[in-house]
Amino acid sequence: MNPSTANIEEAILSAILAGRIPPGTRLGEQKLADLFGVSRTRVREAMMRLETRGIVQVSARRGWFVVEPSADEAREAFQTRRVIETGLLQTVREVPPPVLASLKEHVAIERQAIETGDVSSRACLLGDFHIHLADALGNRMLTEIIRDLTARTTLISMLYQPTEKAAESSHDHEDIVAAMEAGDLAAAARLMEEHIGKVEAGLDLSAKPDPLASLRELLTPSTFNDVAPSMPHAHGVAVPHAPHHPSKTED
Amino acid sequence: MNPSTANIEEAILSAILAGRIPPGTRLGEQKLADLFGVSRTRVREAMMRLETRGIVQVSARRGWFVVEPSADEAREAFQTRRVIETGLLQTVREVPPPVLASLKEHVAIERQAIETGDVSSRACLLGDFHIHLADALGNRMLTEIIRDLTARTTLISMLYQPTEKAAESSHDHEDIVAAMEAGDLAAAARLMEEHIGKVEAGLDLSAKPDPLASLRELLTPSTFNDVAPSMPHAHGVAVPHAPHHPSKTED
DNA sequence: CTTGACAGCCTTGTATACAAGGCTGCGAGC
DNA sequence: GCTCGCAGCCTTGTATACAAGGCTGTCAAG
Numbered sequence: 001m002n003p004s005t006a007n008i009e010e011a012i013l014s015a016i017l018a019g020r021i022p023p024g025t026r027l028g029e030q031k032l033a034d035l036f037g038v039s040r041t042r043v044r045e046a047m048m049r050l051e052t053r054g055i056v057q058v059s060a061r062r063g064w065f066v067v068e069p070s071a072d073e074a075r076e077a078f079q080t081r082r083v084i085e086t087g088l089l090q091t092v093r094e095v096p097p098p099v100l101a102s103l104k105e106h107v108a109i110e111r112q113a114i115e116t117g118d119v120s121s122r123a124c125l126l127g128d129f130h131i132h133l134a135d136a137l138g139n140r141m142l143t144e145i146i147r148d149l150t151a152r153t154t155l156i157s158m159l160y161q162p163t164e165k166a167a168e169s170s171h172d173h174e175d176i177v178a179a180m181e182a183g184d185l186a187a188a189a190r191l192m193e194e195h196i197g198k199v200e201a202g203l204d205l206s207a208k209p210d211p212l213a214s215l216r217e218l219l220t221p222s223t224f225n226d227v228a229p230s231m232p233h234a235h236g237v238a239v240p241h242a243p244h245h246p247s248k249t250e251d
Numbered sequence: 252m253n254p255s256t257a258n259i260e261e262a263i264l265s266a267i268l269a270g271r272i273p274p275g276t277r278l279g280e281q282k283l284a285d286l287f288g289v290s291r292t293r294v295r296e297a298m299m300r301l302e303t304r305g306i307v308q309v310s311a312r313r314g315w316f317v318v319e320p321s322a323d324e325a326r327e328a329f330q331t332r333r334v335i336e337t338g339l340l341q342t343v344r345e346v347p348p349p350v351l352a353s354l355k356e357h358v359a360i361e362r363q364a365i366e367t368g369d370v371s372s373r374a375c376l377l378g379d380f381h382i383h384l385a386d387a388l389g390n391r392m393l394t395e396i397i398r399d400l401t402a403r404t405t406l407i408s409m410l411y412q413p414t415e416k417a418a419e420s421s422h423d424h425e426d427i428v429a430a431m432e433a434g435d436l437a438a439a440a441r442l443m444e445e446h447i448g449k450v451e452a453g454l455d456l457s458a459k460p461d462p463l464a465s466l467r468e469l470l471t472p473s474t475f476n477d478v479a480p481s482m483p484h485a486h487g488v489a490v491p492h493a494p495h496h497p498s499k500t501e502d
Numbered sequence: 503c504t505t506g507a508c509a510g511c512c513t514t515g516t517a518t519a520c521a522a523g524g525c526t527g528c529g530a531g532c
Numbered sequence: 533g534c535t536c537g538c539a540g541c542c543t544t545g546t547a548t549a550c551a552a553g554g555c556t557g558t559c560a561a562g
Contacts, residue, residue, distance in 0.1 A: 029544070039517045040544090045299055052303040054392075061523050061544050076390040079342075083393060087338015091330075091444075139327040141305075142334060145396055193342075280514070290547045291514090312514050312553050505562085515552075522545075532535085 003036050008046035016066055023155045027064040053148045071205040074156045078200040081149050082193050089189035092137050095180045099136040103177045106132050110170040122166050127154050129173050160203040254287050259297040267317055274406045278315040304399045322456040325407045329451040332400050333444050340440035343388050346431045350387040354428045357383050361421040373417050378405050380424050411454040
């Protein structure tokens with residue numbers, strides 16, 4: 001059957017979140033159209049929606065790229081998540097028992113994935129905790145917002161994370177749920193703020209904004225001034241990663 | 252010169268927010284294409300983006316409609332705004348003086364518009380206060396989120412607001428800024444929560460979700476059960492408003 | 503007079519054709 | 533040998549053509 005625009009959008013997004021499509025990857029319209037068995041029109045629609053959601057970016061006549069958030073954008077994304085997620089916890093008066101139960105269950109699944117060493121689903125699960133929280137305590141709008149933000153921070157982690165601290169994150173989640181269970185939402189909010197702060201602090205935001213950063217140090221700025229202005233990119237370097245992996249996606 | 256997709260998107264959005272296009276209005280692709288002097292393709296792109304942002308909705312083969320949020324969606328939108336805006340105020344440590352100054356100026360403009368009786372720009376300004384706040388205290392992402400949310404609540408107000416309490420809203424804004432100036436961000440957050448709550452409480456959410464509500468009370472539900480199922484609408488009634496105003500937009 | 507069905511029109515949905523511009527690789531000139 | 537320029541290919545950008553389905557207004561039957 002023909003995948004709808006929403007299907008394509010969702011498929012690409014989940015592939016990105018699962019780490020199967022790294023940030024910076026070029027997404028050719030025709031390739032995707034062939035892959036999904038539809039015309040470019042529908043692929044374009046899906047890409048345009050994902051662009052509105054901040055997941056991909058188009059570079060005129062060059063193609064669609066999975067966003068590579070700059071260090072600034074990374075900070076913005078984390079700040080935004082701090083604001084919204086602590087705001088959510090502080091707005092809530094009490095946590096219904098079923099919600100607590102499902103959150104505990106989620107944390108348990110996290111721990112299991114970490115112990116099992118299931119790296120691929122781990123990042124996904126850690127992000128899912130926050131989405132789950134928004135869904136349980138908030139509403140659909142909030143969930144959508146958090147989902148898109150989490151998607152961005154996941155991409156950021158892929159770009160900048162030098163060390164994976166999955167175990168610590170999961171422990172943080174456990175503490176947050178415990179505070180919620182104790183009825184201390186203010187403490188939960190504080191823990192959430194610390195947690196997101198820790199994740200942000202664990203990144204090396206000076207590392208990979210572009211692969212040229214390390215080169216740039218070796219050269220005089222003037223050398224680049226003759227060359228760089230022709231690059232149309234506003235902030236993120238849209239150079240396709242891994243040209244040596246021409247068939248990383250399933251084909 | 253040819254308006255780009257972004258131009259069209261922005262033009263339609265601001266027309267909606269200014270109240271020139273009421274909720275429920277049908278937006279025909281061809282009409283808009285002629286109006287902007289482009290082909291349907293670009294209009295479609297713009298509409299698709301606006302749909303992603305929750306401003307318009309497409310009903311299959313019937314057309315695009317400015318959303319008419321249901322009472323549930325209205326509550327969600329206000330809850331979401333409470334969460335985010337109080338979260339923002341509570342996350343902030345201190346307010347830079349220039350920010351305070353510009354907020355005060357904004358409130359002054361609000362009061363002026365209210366005193367002058369400038370109804371058309373009034374709603375716009377009242378919403379702008381919150382956008383301005385997000386922009387000054389937060390970041391671009393937060394501002395975009397707040398802007399889209401404010402757009403939705405503005406539409407909601409158009410649908411459900413029985414009485415305009417612009418003066419009271421502006422007074423609330425003033426109080427919030429005063430609390431910020433006093434350095435009491437917690438109080439500012441509390442005032443913001445009350446303010447948004449008041450705006451929500453000022454609506455009559457049982458009133459206009461659909462024009463049939465008043466009729467429905469007079470008739471037995473079974474009468475409608477034979478007729479209603481053929482309606483494809485999920486929640487909001489997408490009947491075009493005001494068929495007696497065929498040329499409300501400038502044409 | 504009321505009601506039901508149907509035809510025509512008008513709308514969006516989708517694909518495709520063509521235009522415009524960037525990238526790559528080759529070749530000529532220095 | 534190296535560099536610069538250019539041609540061809542490949543990509544997205546845009547318009548247009550056609551398909552599919554909903555809506556309206558008319559006409560006929562009861």
